[in-house]
Amino acid sequence: MEIVAMPFIFIYHVVRYILLTPKRILNYAYSGVLAVIDKLSRGKTSEKRSARNKAKDNEDSAIREVEALMAEQNISTAKKVNLNKEPSISFRYKIKGSQGKILNGTFEGPSADEVRLFLQNEGYEVLEVVPRKAYDIDVNIGGKFNAADLSFSLTQLSTYLKAGISLIDSVRILEKQSEKPEQRKIYQKVVYELLRGENLSTAMEKQGDKFPTLLVNMIKTAELTGDLTSVLDDMADYYTSKEETRKAMISAMTYPIIVLCIAIGVIIFILVSIVPSFVDMYRDNDAEIPAITTFVMGASDFIVNYYLFIILGLGIFVLIFIYLYKHKRGFRKNVQLIIMHIPVFSKIVIYNEVYNFTKTFASLLNHGVFITDSMEVLSKITNNEIYKELIAKTIINLNKGANISESFKGSWAFPVAAYEMIVTGEKTGQLGLMMEKVANYYQVLHKTLVKQMQSFIEPLMIAFLALIVGTILLSIVVPMFDIYGKIQ
Numbered sequence: 001m002e003i004v005a006m007p008f009i010f011i012y013h014v015v016r017y018i019l020l021t022p023k024r025i026l027n028y029a030y031s032g033v034l035a036v037i038d039k040l041s042r043g044k045t046s047e048k049r050s051a052r053n054k055a056k057d058n059e060d061s062a063i064r065e066v067e068a069l070m071a072e073q074n075i076s077t078a079k080k081v082n083l084n085k086e087p088s089i090s091f092r093y094k095i096k097g098s099q100g101k102i103l104n105g106t107f108e109g110p111s112a113d114e115v116r117l118f119l120q121n122e123g124y125e126v127l128e129v130v131p132r133k134a135y136d137i138d139v140n141i142g143g144k145f146n147a148a149d150l151s152f153s154l155t156q157l158s159t160y161l162k163a164g165i166s167l168i169d170s171v172r173i174l175e176k177q178s179e180k181p182e183q184r185k186i187y188q189k190v191v192y193e194l195l196r197g198e199n200l201s202t203a204m205e206k207q208g209d210k211f212p213t214l215l216v217n218m219i220k221t222a223e224l225t226g227d228l229t230s231v232l233d234d235m236a237d238y239y240t241s242k243e244e245t246r247k248a249m250i251s252a253m254t255y256p257i258i259v260l261c262i263a264i265g266v267i268i269f270i271l272v273s274i275v276p277s278f279v280d281m282y283r284d285n286d287a288e289i290p291a292i293t294t295f296v297m298g299a300s301d302f303i304v305n306y307y308l309f310i311i312l313g314l315g316i317f318v319l320i321f322i323y324l325y326k327h328k329r330g331f332r333k334n335v336q337l338i339i340m341h342i343p344v345f346s347k348i349v350i351y352n353e354v355y356n357f358t359k360t361f362a363s364l365l366n367h368g369v370f371i372t373d374s375m376e377v378l379s380k381i382t383n384n385e386i387y388k389e390l391i392a393k394t395i396i397n398l399n400k401g402a403n404i405s406e407s408f409k410g411s412w413a414f415p416v417a418a419y420e421m422i423v424t425g426e427k428t429g430q431l432g433l434m435m436e437k438v439a440n441y442y443q444v445l446h447k448t449l450v451k452q453m454q455s456f457i458e459p460l461m462i463a464f465l466a467l468i469v470g471t472i473l474l475s476i477v478v479p480m481f482d483i484y485g486k487i488q
Contacts, residue, residue, distance in 0.1 A: 090132045091115050095124040105185065106132060109192070118192055122172070144210050145183065147243040151236050154215075158232035168194045186210050199223050213380045214360060221367050234363055241359065241443065245352065248447055252454040256461050263465040268303065270472050275300040278476050287479040296475040333385035340386065340413065344453055351446040353387050354418050355439050362435035372398055386413050404431075418442065 088108040093115065095103050103124075109115040112129045119126050145153070153174055160170035168191060175187035186207055193203035201220035204211040215235055222231035279297050282289060289297070303310065324331040340346045357378060364374040372395065379391045394407040405422045408414040418438050425434030 094128040151239040154236040271300040293475040359439035365432035
């Protein structure tokens with residue numbers, strides 16, 4: 001077994017060494033530059049710089065410490081939820097619905113009798129409940145709710161509660177009208193927990209990552225204040241806005257991506273199918289080959305001879321990139337930094353992050369969630385490492401007794417207008433209201449910028465396609481003039 005694994009281990013170390021080489025070179029270069037600067041520096045300038053670097057290092061270490069504590073808290077919370085769960089067994093059931101339709105599925109419970117009783121109370125005729133075999137695979141996996149699902153479900157749940165329907169019956173209605181089997185199973189589990197006396201927030205929390213952390217925390221707060229329907233309406237509006245923003249981005253990028261795919265397909269077709277036939281003709285007629293034609297012929301030969309290696313290389317590159325982006329925080333942060341400094345795209349990302357931050361912050365504050373708790377929730381729902389650091393810095397400043405605005409002062413990732421609105425909200429005691437206004441303002445800016453980008457990219461992609469195809473056609477046509485001259 002070890003002999004079989006040796007080539008794979010060797011490849012792993014080679015790939016790891018290649019990936020770490022640029023980092024080592026940059027570290028050595030950076031250290032050398034710092035050493036030269038230190039030698040050239042004199043007196044107070046060097047002392048001020050070292051003091052500044054020391055303060056920056058202390059701040060970075062404090063931010064990392066806060067992030068580590070928040071990660072530990074998330075782990076302890078997840079462990080606490082798991083400890084509160086009773087040991088359960090997975091069962092395979094066969095039931096008959098109200099219309100005589102036979103349904104099969106799986107459910108977790110402490111015993112077969114309890115699962116059978118639960119299904120009977122749900123109005124089903126239970127035909128069979130047996131423990132799942134080791135090879136029994138549940139195809140209804142996933143079931144994570146996206147913004148569109150949550151927008152619809154929360155609106156429906158709020159409507160049912162306002163109509164006087166009990167919470168358990170309202171969730172049952174959501175279960176029966178759900179078209180996705182995996183989500184129907186989640187609603188069944190929520191109903192099961194509610195029947196056992198759990199709160200809605202606890203029932204949702206026990207489903208793992210199926211429901212967003214923000215929604216669970218907001219419902220937990222609503223249960224304390226007794227204003228569940230209002231929170232459900234606000235959350236429905238929140239997820240509706242997020243879905244609209246997501247659709248606007250998809251709509252803006254759909255056309256350019258389609259044009260780019262067509263362009264690549266046309267270019268590859270020309271290089272693989274058309275160019276080789278002209279190459280043979282030029283060679284038979286001893287035509288003079290200009291540089292542009294030589295380059296296109298070389299590209300054509302390279303694609304024809306090495307297309308398998310090209311596809312394999314691109315696939316490996318994409319897989320490595322996705323793996324590093326998902327699992328390596330430093331790599332993810334660097335990629336986000338690069339994107340956030342690209343013209344046009346930088347503003348789109350920043351406006352979207354500011355909108356999400358302020359919209360969520362406003363919802364939390366307006367429903368009585370403490371500022372420190374709000375920051376912890378905000379750190380969990382954002383995937384942008386730059387804003388996670390800003391939030392961690394905010395938590396540090398709050399523990400020191402400073403204002404929230406101190407963390408965002410002078411930050412390139414947080415617009416001045418948004419910062420001034422935070423300062424105004426702190427001074428007037430209406431931070432939640434100010435955050436709502438900031439969210440609405442940057443949502444409009446984001447939508448406008450996305451539309452402008454769409455209008456800008458469309459002609460740019462057409463021009464790019466015309467340039468590439470025109471260059472290839474020119475490389476084909478130019479040698480024909482030499483052949484025509486020889487014939488004359």
